[in-house]
Structures are given as structure tokens and as C-alpha cells.
Amino acid sequence: MITLLMLAPMGVPVAAAGLYAAVGWRPGTRWVSAGSAAAMLGAAMLTCVQVVRAGPRVAMGGLFRVDALSGFMLLVIAIVALIATAATPAHLQEELRTRRMSVQTCTQHSILVQLFLAVMAAAVLAANLGIMWVAIEATTVVTAFLVGQRRSRAAVEAAWKYVVICSTGIALALLGIVLLNDAARHLTRPVGLDWTGLMAAAPHLDPGVTRIAVVLLVLGFGTKAGLAPLHAWLPDAHSQAPAPVSALMSGVLLSVAFYAILRTKAIADITLGPGLTRGLLIVIGLASLAVAGSLLLAQRDLKRMLAYSSIEHMGLMALGAAIGTPLALTAVLLHILGHGLAKSVLFLSAGQVLQRNGTTRIEALTALADREPAPAACIGLGVLALIGLPPFSLFASELGIFRAGFGARLGWVMAAALILVVVIAAALFNLTSRMLLGRSTEPGVPSSEGSVGATVAAVLTRPATDTVIMVGALVGCAVIGISSWPLSHLLQLAAATLTGAP
Numbered sequence: 001m002i003t004l005l006m007l008a009p010m011g012v013p014v015a016a017a018g019l020y021a022a023v024g025w026r027p028g029t030r031w032v033s034a035g036s037a038a039a040m041l042g043a044a045m046l047t048c049v050q051v052v053r054a055g056p057r058v059a060m061g062g063l064f065r066v067d068a069l070s071g072f073m074l075l076v077i078a079i080v081a082l083i084a085t086a087a088t089p090a091h092l093q094e095e096l097r098t099r100r101m102s103v104q105t106c107t108q109h110s111i112l113v114q115l116f117l118a119v120m121a122a123a124v125l126a127a128n129l130g131i132m133w134v135a136i137e138a139t140t141v142v143t144a145f146l147v148g149q150r151r152s153r154a155a156v157e158a159a160w161k162y163v164v165i166c167s168t169g170i171a172l173a174l175l176g177i178v179l180l181n182d183a184a185r186h187l188t189r190p191v192g193l194d195w196t197g198l199m200a201a202a203p204h205l206d207p208g209v210t211r212i213a214v215v216l217l218v219l220g221f222g223t224k225a226g227l228a229p230l231h232a233w234l235p236d237a238h239s240q241a242p243a244p245v246s247a248l249m250s251g252v253l254l255s256v257a258f259y260a261i262l263r264t265k266a267i268a269d270i271t272l273g274p275g276l277t278r279g280l281l282i283v284i285g286l287a288s289l290a291v292a293g294s295l296l297l298a299q300r301d302l303k304r305m306l307a308y309s310s311i312e313h314m315g316l317m318a319l320g321a322a323i324g325t326p327l328a329l330t331a332v333l334l335h336i337l338g339h340g341l342a343k344s345v346l347f348l349s350a351g352q353v354l355q356r357n358g359t360t361r362i363e364a365l366t367a368l369a370d371r372e373p374a375p376a377a378c379i380g381l382g383v384l385a386l387i388g389l390p391p392f393s394l395f396a397s398e399l400g401i402f403r404a405g406f407g408a409r410l411g412w413v414m415a416a417a418l419i420l421v422v423v424i425a426a427a428l429f430n431l432t433s434r435m436l437l438g439r440s441t442e443p444g445v446p447s448s449e450g451s452v453g454a455t456v457a458a459v460l461t462r463p464a465t466d467t468v469i470m471v472g473a474l475v476g477c478a479v480i481g482i483s484s485w486p487l488s489h490l491l492q493l494a495a496a497t498l499t500g501a502p
Helices: 002-023 032-054 068-097 103-125 129-147 153-183 195-204 207-224 233-240 243-272 275-296 302-323 326-357 373-386 393-407 411-436 452-461 464-482 485-498
Strands: 057-059 064-066
Touching: 002 032, 002 057, 002 064, 002 068, 002 103, 032 057, 032 068, 032 103, 032 485, 064 068, 064 103, 068 103, 068 243, 068 326, 068 464, 068 485, 103 129, 103 243, 129 153, 129 207, 129 233, 129 243, 153 207, 153 233, 153 243, 195 243, 207 243, 207 275, 233 243, 233 302, 243 275, 243 302, 243 326, 243 485, 275 302, 275 411, 302 326, 302 393, 302 411, 326 373, 326 393, 326 464, 326 485, 373 393, 373 411, 373 464, 393 411, 393 464
Parallel strands: none
Antiparallel strands: 057 064
């Protein structure tokens, strides 16, 4: 039973991709992607229940393994996938109507998204560092085609930039894997690249070789996670990809790459002590916050604004991982889920805005609340969630990270991070206000002032499924922020996994 549950998140998307390849994207198959994601979520939930009750489990002769951490990441992937794929039919239908995409392009899009979900699930379920590296590298190929899907000059350039920078990073990670394997070569019992074997052998690994390997692994996977200084691909790729793909990249791709860093840190801390990874992640985390803050102050594009916000949140997660206490790690994992929910809503809303207005330039999007109340409300609430206001879960997770940081005597780091977070929040608030507020002056565009009926009509003309999906995601983000009891035990077990507990 557990084997079927573990294989379902990989097998179901592959089957869905095969179905799209066989019959193409058409009205009868447009909900297959969402059905696949729903099946992934069901399997992920049942898998987590099994893990909480009976502990880690393996499948396929030990090739795949699920513990509380990988089970939680599987939940994140499935939840974000369900949000993105459920909004995809309306997105593709609008692209077809305006002839920006053909049926063939929709088919290719659907196949690639399903393959993306399958390899992401494989990455977190892999029991072996080598298999995980292959799965993460496979996403570079798949998402490069999705980023360049529009085939405009900007989209093709973004895709190439993404491939070149991420391939460089993943090559660094491969070199780190080779060195980590070499660090265990002197042991009488072969360890290989198995996670549990590496954790068990960590006290006996060669510290000098492990030190170099860990730096390469953190930099390599950090590139894929969008952390500074190798973050340059992220704003271009996120801004050029179709909205559902941007949601998946921000909520899933970055998180899975960061998951690899968390696993690496757990091994490194046993072998070398927490000093190396703590220092490395603090530098990378603060650099990411500084880059995001400085570039957000002068940002002029909605999707690029969201992309730089992703860099900020990955920086916060890096700082939480650097602290390394159970409270900090629990907060980091909660932050991964909250960020995925909020950013999915924001990218999908940005996609609606782009389809309606033909641009995402901020100066051209004034009075959105007046003209398009549904996506404007989602953008406004999503940004409030991103900047960490209650009741959204990012408030609880950021509070947990900062509490843990000050408690771990990293006051100067937390103070610097807090200043940067406040600057970023102010920039996001200012940019969002410029888009949402004001009064529409376009001829023929109804104003909401004095016309409640016009506002209601504008809401109802939006795809009902899109509005329900985005509101549901925001409500979920708020509910988790108020009480994370359904996940609390799983989160505690996952954090314990990262601190070396069996």
C-alpha cells in the first residue's frame, strides 16, 4: 500500500502526460492536469499519515524513501500544483481565444507541466543524493521550454539565461556530490549517496573534503533556489513564463532546491559542526535580502516584483536554516508552504492582469481595484500575506524565524534582516498601492464609485473557478497562520529529521 502511495505522485503525472501526448489538449482533457494534481495531493496526505503513524518508509528496493520531511515537501508540491493546474484551463482558453497559443502549444504546455510535477515528486522522494540531483537537473530542461513558450525575444533570452546559470549551478552541485562521495571513501563499509547512510556515516567523513563538498552543494542548489549571488536567472524566467508556470516555479521549484540544501546542511552539521553552514547561509541569506530590497525599490513590472519577492523569501528561509534550532527549522518549513500559497495566488492574478491589459508594467496598471476588483483584491491580500501581516501563515513563520534568531544570539544578523524586510515590505506596499488605487479614466471603463452593480458584474465576468481557487488559497494561508494543528506534528517530525534525529 505505502509503495503505491509513494509511487502515485510520480506515476500519475507521467500517465497524464502520456494521455495529453496521445489525444492532445482539448475540452475533454483540459481538467486532466488538475485531476492529476488532486490525485497527487490525496496520495501525499495518505503518505504523511502513514509516516506520522509508522515512521519513514522505503519503496522500489530502497531507491525511494519517505520521511516526515519528504512527506511534507510532497504536500507542498501537490497543493501548489493543484492551485496552478486548476487555474490553467481558463488561462489556456484565454490564450487560445486571443491566438497567443495554439492547441498544439497547449498540449506541449500540459505535457511539460505534468513531467515537471513528476520529477519534483521524484526529487523529494529520492533516497539517494544522486537520484535527487538527476531529478532537479531534469527540471531545468522541462522548465526551459515552458519559460520560452511565448517564443518572443525576451522569453527566449530568459530561457537561455535560465539554462546557462542553472546548469552552472547544478554542475557545482554535481562536483560537490562527487567530493562528498569521496569523503566517505576511507570507510570500511560503503556508504554511497544514500541519505540515511550519509547521515549515519557523517561523524566519520573526511572533514576537509566534506567542507569543500558542502560549499559546492550549497552554492549549486542555491543557484536553483534563486539565492544570491547566482539569482540572476530568476526575475527573467518568472516574468516571461506563463502565469501557472511562474506559480509552480516560485512555489515548487525553488522550495525543492532549498530542500536539497536542508538535507546537505543536516549532514554537514554532524561532520563539521554548525559553524560552516551557518556562516555560509547567513551571508547568502542577507545578500538575497539586500538584492531583493535594492531592486524592488526601483521595480516597474508586476511579475518581476513578485520574482524579487521570491528571492527575499528564499533569503529568509536561508537565515532560518542558518539558525538551525527546531523552532527555526519548523518556521522555515511553515514558511515554504505559506510562500507557495501566497505566491501562487499572486502569479495567477498577475496572469489575469496581463491577459486583460496586455502588460504588467506598474505605471500602466493604475486603478486596478476600480477596473478589475477580483484580481486586484487577490493581489492586495496576497501582498499583505507576503509582507508577513497576520493572520496569514507567513506572519507566524517569520515571527518564528526572528524569535529563534534572537534566541540563538544572532541579534546583529536578525537586526540587519529585520531592517531589510521592513524596506522590502515598504517597497511592495508602495508598488502595490500604485497599481490598485486611483480612479479609472479610460473611456468606457466603469468606475466602482457609485456603481455597486458594475463592480459585482466585473467580479462575475471573471472565470468563477479562478476566483474560487485564489480565494481558497488565501483562506488556506490564513487558516494555517491561525492554527497549524493539522500539520504541527508532521512539522515537528520534519524539523527533527534535519537535526539528526532518526
